[in-house]
Structures are given as structure tokens and as C-alpha cells.
Amino acid sequence: MSSLRSPLRHLTSFGVMLALIASFAIAPLGTAIAQDSTPGAGGEFDAAPYEAPADGVEGEIITDGSSTVFPITQAAAEEFSNIVDGVDITVDFSGTGGGFERFCEGETAISNASRAIAEDEVAICAENGVDYYEFEVAFDGITVVVPESNTELTCISVETLAAVWAPDSEITNLNQINPELSDLELDLYGPGTDSGTFDYFTDAIVGEEGASREDYTPSEDDQVLVEGVSNSEGGFGYFGYSYFAANEDVLNAVAVAQSPDLSDCVLPSPETIQDGTYAPLSRPLYVYVTAQQLQEDPALQEFMRFYLANAEELAVLAEYIGSPEETYAEDVERLETAIDGSGTPDSQSTPDA
């Protein structure tokens, strides 16, 4: 008897459960959880030179690109939304190349990049009519590292470094780098081929972008590289300076010399990276912004004004190294010409050879 009535009840409870799940997701979106739930810890960041527009702006900004630049743009978005309400910003990390792919399709307004845009990417952007400006937001130094236990290898010349990482390199032992060093099998680590760091390093050291030996342990996750190098006696690798700075207790940085006789060894540090003496491995980090949207979209204009006015502080906040002051001043000026349309997008100017 009861089985005639109960199925309906089963179905109703089932519906109730569905409704519960749905309301779980939707209920807190009302007033239950306040949007701004992070007071207190604030104050360490002064958004000094930026003034929010009185009547506010609204809009949506989609950004993608380098995972290296991600923390800076994330910090910018976060601090910006503390001042200006109503601009929805998403920051993604598909890698420099993946970011440009979307950027040149017109999918994103801002592309984070740990290297300058490449020729083939310029061509795709041009084909799709996407004009852009390039702004430098920070500096990073690619750091060559060995484990803390290795105190022998303190300096390496660009030439030797190139020999180690060249395709078909035969160097597998520390004493092949320098015959005076001990007999220690090398264990190589480096970023994978999708990484902007890999592109930059191979270009600057080996001399051809993408040319690298393949018998090393690659990872897109720098933390894996840190652990690999620090846990292997013969560990040897390269990655971004911030990963070295956060792990100085288990890693040693190897100074880089431009002359083969090691007369000009320079260790990476915030100073040597910023003033460029740590060459050729200090590199600028960029954001690329679409020119069209920059002229039309007040939300993007305000966000970029805020971003560039605070770029140095944001870079430091994300544990990178600020670019020189003049660079930022120039960035800010160029942004205004980009907004009022009097500037020439970087995609229009002839690339410097």
C-alpha cells in the first residue's frame, strides 16, 4: 500500500536535495558573505599616485599569459579592487605563448609576458587587426643554481654555460666544466619548452631560441626544479630569481661571467638585476594591452593607470625586482597617449633589429 505513495516522496526528496545543492551555491552570493572580507592586514600597500574616478567605472577585464608575471597582475587586480568597485578582473596563467595566442585572437585585453612578443605572434596579431602597447612592469633574473652542498662551482662563463646547455652537449660531469673541480656527475634541471624562461635562457645563452639539450629533467613547475636541484649532489639548473630567493637556504647561486676568463663574475641580486650588470640573464617582464580597447574602455583605462602608477610596488609585493624609475615614468606617459589615441601602438612601430 505504502509503495504507491512513497515513490512520489522519493522523487520529492530527490528534488529537495537538488534544490539544496543549488541554493548552497547561490545563497551566499546575496548579503551572507560580504564582498570585502579582508580588512585588518591592509595598510602596507599605499596606492599613492593614483586617484580613482569620482563616478566610478564598471566593466570586465580578461587577462592571461605568463605564470611568472601572474603574481604581479594578480596583485594589481587585488589592490585595484580595494579602491575601485565594479570592475571584474580575471587573471590566468597559460604561459607567455599561450597568452599571446588568445591575445592576438582578441580574447584578452591584457597579456602578461616574460619575454617580448615573438615575430610569428606579431604576424598573427597583425592579421587579426589587434594593435597593442607594450609596458615593462618589472625585472627578473634567471638564476643558475647548484645545491647548497656544492661550494666549488661559484662562477661560470656564458660560453661554458652555453656548452653545458647546447643541444648534443657532452658535458655530464662537474670536472668537464672546469678540470680543477671534483669528479661529480651532473644532474640537470630546467624549465620545460612552454616556458618563457626557457625561451629567454636558450636565446640569451645558447644563442638560438629553443635550442637546448634534451637529457635534463624539465618541469613547468619551478618548485619541482628547486627540489630537484637541492636534493641532488650534482644538481645543476636554472629558473627565475624569486624561486632562488625563497630557497636560499638550500641552494647556491652561480655567478655569471661574460668573459671566458671569469674576470667579471656577477652574482644575481636585486641591484645587479635591476641595473643590468647581471647580464645577459636579467630580463624585463611585460604586460601587453590592446590599443583599441585601451581607447574605448574606461575600466581598462583606470586599471592600467593604477597598475602602471604602482608597478614598482606591485612588483616588489610579488617578490620581483622593480624596473628603473625612468622606465615606469615613460610607461605612465605612454599610457596617456595610448588612451587619448595620440600615441603609436608598438605593433605599428617597426621592431628594432
Add this chain to the structure above:
Amino acid sequence: MSILSTPGGVIRGHLQSSPNVRRRKVRGEVVRGLYIAATVSAVAALVVLLISIWTRGASGLDWAFVTNMASSRAERAGLQTALLGSLWIIAFTALIAIPVGIGAAIYLEEYAPRTWWTRILQTNISNLAGVPSVVYGLLGLGIFAEILALGRTIITGALTMALLILPIIIISSQEAIRAVPLSLRQGAFALGATPWQVVRHHVLPAAMPGILTGTILALSRAVGETAPLLVAGATGYANFNPGGIFDGYTVLPIQIFNWTGRPQDEFREIAAAGIIVLMIVLLSMNSVAIFLRYRFSKRMRW
């Protein structure tokens, strides 16, 4: 012949003394030990995982961690955006996948004629259950985000996840439906019930515990999946909570993935704390499944 025909005691005595039997008994014991070891090692792995995550992440776990928005500073970073993103995704995945999945299972079990065509359907559903999840992500990106121009939004994510768990829901619902005794259906038909009446009043209620368990376990799988949403467009960071199905979003596993990649140690601590929150969400979903199963099977009498 004479040995076999003697009373049991003699046979037992004879067998016990046989080296052959002793060997078989030892073998039996060894195999039993292996099975125990297999069970223990599975549980031990889980325990070790839980302990190591708990010791790393418990210190970072407090209410503010759940209610804070994501942040570029570890001490301020929280899960609110990602948690809400996960709930939105799972709610709409459920709304899409459950009716379609159970409907397909009912059709295949109760209505579909046993033809070569049904067999092809059936085989393909089983194959779909084995397709790597990242492939569904690519499908979602290609079809929902690009061709249907839904963009990298919650609805794209939910549709992708629904596709991912549909085969699991269909297969587990089919098994639950198949387990309903045939006599129940025959009884109903004998009283003149239509196929839909049989399904609605008899088969579905009886199969409900199994269907619910399978469905909720499939949904928990969707909560923990990272790869498809990474491809289909969950973002690494959003400065806003999702407010509709056409909003961008991020989800718990991707937030955790993002934190583990940061150079600072503090981010890996909160990543561990994030894993604990994810585990709590998953375990509570699984306990809902167990509870519902218990409730429904207690009510069922035939």
C-alpha cells in the same frame, strides 16, 4: 575405498597428517596475509596522506581562510571565490547531468529494444567512462567556449563536467535499475500498469539508493577534477565572486594548484590548508551519499 568409507575422524586424521594438505593450508594462510596487506596498504596510504596534509595545513586553517578572497599575499589569501566557484559548477553540473543521466539509464534498461544499435550505444557509453578527463576539457573548450561562444564561463565549465560524469551516472544508474527484481515489474504489469507507471512507482523507488550513491560519487569526482576545467577555462585568479552562469570563475583544485606553484613556502602551507577544505567538501558529499542510501534502503520493502 576402505579409507573413504571409514567414519569422518579417520579421514580428518589422515588429511591433517598429509604434507600436501599442510602445504595447501600454508598457501591459504599466505594468500590471506597478502589480501590483508593489500587492504591495509590502501588504507595506510590514505592515512599517511591525511596526516601529512593535516600537519602541513592545519595551522593555516581558520574561518578567515574560508571567507577571504584570493590574494597575492599568502597571509591574506582565502578560498571564498574558489569555493563559490566550485559550488556553482557542481550545482549546474548536477542540474544538467542528473536528469539526463538517469533518463538515459531508464531508457536503456526499461525501454530500449535489445538490438545491435543499443549494444553499440552501451559499448560507447562504457568507453566514454574511460576517456581521460583532459579530453573532455578540450571538447568543452572547443564546443561550448568557442563554437557555441559561451566563453570561459560557469556554464561552459558545468556543461563540460556534466559530459565528464554522464557516463558514470548512466552506468551506475543502469546497474541499480538492473538489480531491481524482475518479479516486481511483472507484478505491476500483471495489474495493468503502463511501462511508465512501472518505472515511476516501482523500479525507480527500488533503484533509488543505488542511483543516488552512484550520482553523488560521480559529483564528488567532478568537484576534485582539475584538468578539464584548467583547459575549459577556469581562471587562476578572479577579483570577484561568480554571480551568474556567464561569469568567469575559479574552482578549489585550481586555486590549490596555483598556490603550490608559488616560490614562497607560505603559499604551500595554505595550499595544504586548501586541500583540507577540499577533502572536507568531498567527505561531506560522500557521507550524504551514505546517509541517503541508508534512508532509502530502509524505507524500501518488497
